[in-house]
Amino acid sequence: MKTPYEFLAAIRAGEMIEWSSFLGVMAKHDVLPSVVCRIFERESHYASKTPIKILDDDGCMKLEQRFLPAITVTDRVSAAQAGDSHQVPVDGNMLVTYRLNWPRPEVAVSWDGHDWQPEPDAGTHLLIIENMQNFLRPDDSFVFANEYCDAKLRGESLLFLYGAGNAVTKACNKNYLSQFKSVYCLFDIDAGGILAYIKLNALLKDFPIPIQFLYPKDCRERLEKSPQELSDKELKFIHDAKQKYPEIAPLLNDMYQTKKKLEQETYLG
Numbered sequence: 001m002k003t004p005y006e007f008l009a010a011i012r013a014g015e016m017i018e019w020s021s022f023l024g025v026m027a028k029h030d031v032l033p034s035v036v037c038r039i040f041e042r043e044s045h046y047a048s049k050t051p052i053k054i055l056d057d058d059g060c061m062k063l064e065q066r067f068l069p070a071i072t073v074t075d076r077v078s079a080a081q082a083g084d085s086h087q088v089p090v091d092g093n094m095l096v097t098y099r100l101n102w103p104r105p106e107v108a109v110s111w112d113g114h115d116w117q118p119e120p121d122a123g124t125h126l127l128i129i130e131n132m133q134n135f136l137r138p139d140d141s142f143v144f145a146n147e148y149c150d151a152k153l154r155g156e157s158l159l160f161l162y163g164a165g166n167a168v169t170k171a172c173n174k175n176y177l178s179q180f181k182s183v184y185c186l187f188d189i190d191a192g193g194i195l196a197y198i199k200l201n202a203l204l205k206d207f208p209i210p211i212q213f214l215y216p217k218d219c220r221e222r223l224e225k226s227p228q229e230l231s232d233k234e235l236k237f238i239h240d241a242k243q244k245y246p247e248i249a250p251l252l253n254d255m256y257q258t259k260k261k262l263e264q265e266t267y268l269g
Contacts, residue, residue, distance in 0.1 A: 005067045009069075012060070016047075016051050017049060022036070022052075039060055092172060093170065096162040098162075120159055125158050127142075127159070128185050129160060129163060131264055138160050140267075141186060144267050150217065151214055163196070169200050181209070182211070193213075194238065194248070194252070197213045198241065201245075223261070226262050228260060229259055
């Protein structure tokens with residue numbers, strides 16, 4: 001027996017326990033020996049294990065209510081019952097999507113983290129937009145991606161997806177994202193945007209899907225004018241990423257040399 005619950009359950013069931021161990025475990029949980037001795041009494045002072053008499057049933061019940069059995073965490077519900085629902089991800093997810101000819105965004109949903117409704121059309125390319133403001137300006141974001149980032153996107157085969165920061169890189173989205181012909185990332189030019197790109201590559205590493213981080217041709221000039229500076233921690237992260245992701249090394253070099261970062265909302269100005 002290692003927990004207060006196990007000792008208390010044994011006492012309630014009339015089983016013999018090790019008294020000294022019981023006192024030690026309860027003391028580790030801020031129940032003093034004097035309190036234990038007021039509520040319980042051991043029948044033998046000499047045997048290694050002894051039956052325990054309950055002197056104060058109300059006091060025993062309060063301890064039982066305080067020290068409940070451990071909950072086996074298997075899903076979000078049991079995690080919440082154990083006191084922290086964030087230990088386990090939700091069963092599924094919802095992703096906000098849009099096409100240029102749609103009157104409004106639509107939602108792709110997975111109830112179980114595996115199957116998605118609706119699935120994207122075959123041959124569709126995906127443009128993930130990290131921030132809400134840019135997603136709500138799809139025409140401007142589309143033009144920017146083509147004219148400033150040389151993306152060569154075609155509206156009729158393109159689906160926009162709201163990234164919600166790096167939430168799009170959650171494992172539950174893999175089965176949806178893996179159905180696209182290619183993925184374009186319009187992210188902030190900062191450590192968070194680079195990290196989202198890295199996570200997305202890791203998520204889709206088993207699929208032959210090209211993933212491109214979009215940034216403007218005049219990015220260096222934009223960074224030099226940016227009032228936002230990279231911290232020492234962010235600079236180290238950028239420096240380390242240069243060796244692992246040569247396809248975005250020019251961007252990372254500009255960030256590292258200017259020590260600046262850029263929010264994608266500036267693209268709308």
